[in-house]
Amino acid sequence: xxxxxQTPRYLIKTRGQQVTLSCSPISGHRSVSWYxxxxxxxxxxxxxxxxxxxxxxxxxxxxxxxxxxxxxxxxMNVSTLELGDxxxxxxxxxxxxxPNTDTQYFGPGTRLTVL
Amino acid sequence: AQTVTQSxxxxxxxxxxxxxxxxxxxxSESDYYLFWYKQPPSRxxxxxxxxxxxxxxxxxxxxxxVNFQKAAKSFSLKISDSQLGDxxxxxxxxxxTSMIKAAGNKLTFGGGTRVLVKP
Numbered sequence: 001x002x003x004x005x006q007t008p009r010y011l012i013k014t015r016g017q018q019v020t021l022s023c024s025p026i027s028g029h030r031s032v033s034w035y036x037x038x039x040x041x042x043x044x045x046x047x048x049x050x051x052x053x054x055x056x057x058x059x060x061x062x063x064x065x066x067x068x069x070x071x072x073x074x075x076m077n078v079s080t081l082e083l084g085d086x087x088x089x090x091x092x093x094x095x096x097x098x099p100n101t102d103t104q105y106f107g108p109g110t111r112l113t114v115l
Numbered sequence: 116a117q118t119v120t121q122s123x124x125x126x127x128x129x130x131x132x133x134x135x136x137x138x139x140x141x142x143s144e145s146d147y148y149l150f151w152y153k154q155p156p157s158r159x160x161x162x163x164x165x166x167x168x169x170x171x172x173x174x175x176x177x178x179x180x181v182n183f184q185k186a187a188k189s190f191s192l193k194i195s196d197s198q199l200g201d202x203x204x205x206x207x208x209x210x211x212t213s214m215i216k217a218a219g220n221k222l223t224f225g226g227g228t229r230v231l232v233k234p
Contacts, residue, residue, distance in 0.1 A: 031220055090160060104222060108157070
C-alpha cells in the first residue's frame, strides 16, 4: 500500500497570505489528523477529520482550518499567515474506527516558511 | 489534560551497544495507548512500537523493546544492538482509548530525544 502523501513538500509564503496544504491518506483510512511541528513548541495537534467531519480540534486560532473530502483526502488552510506559522506540518492517517485500529501513520510533511 | 515528558534531550550510543530513552506521562485515565515514533533527518515520522495500557506484557519489535511501568507512569524505550540507521529524534506519545471523548484520536507528544550513534 502507498503511504501517506503530502503536497507540496516545501512552501514559501509572505505574511498576510493564505496557504492550503493537502494530504492523501493510506487507502482504506478514513481518519486524517494534522500536527504542527516547531522547534519551540514541539509537536502540537491541530485537528482530526473522519468521514468529512471534524471530530477533534486542538488549541489553535480560527485562522487554521481544514476539511476532508469524500475520498478521505484532507486539506488544511491557514489564512493571514504570521511569521510564527513557519513550521513542519505533518498529516497522519488511521483507519479511524476504534482504538484498536487507530495507530496513526505519518506523511513526510510540508515545510512552510513565512517571510 | 495529559502531558508527556522526555527528560533527555540527547543520548549518544556506540554502534552495537544498547541505549534506553526515558518517557513519563501524566494522566487520570486507566486505559490508553503509548507510542514511540522515530523521526530521522528526512523528517518522516515512523512508528517504532505501541503499547496498550491494559496489557501488562511489554511490547517488543525486533531490536526495540519497552519497559512499561503503569503505576509509575513510565514508558521507556530500549534500543539494542544500535545501528547507524537508528540515529534520529525519538518521540514518546500518548493517546486515550476512548473514541467518544473529544480527545479521541489526538496524540500528545513529548519533546523528543535525539539519538546519536557513534561508529
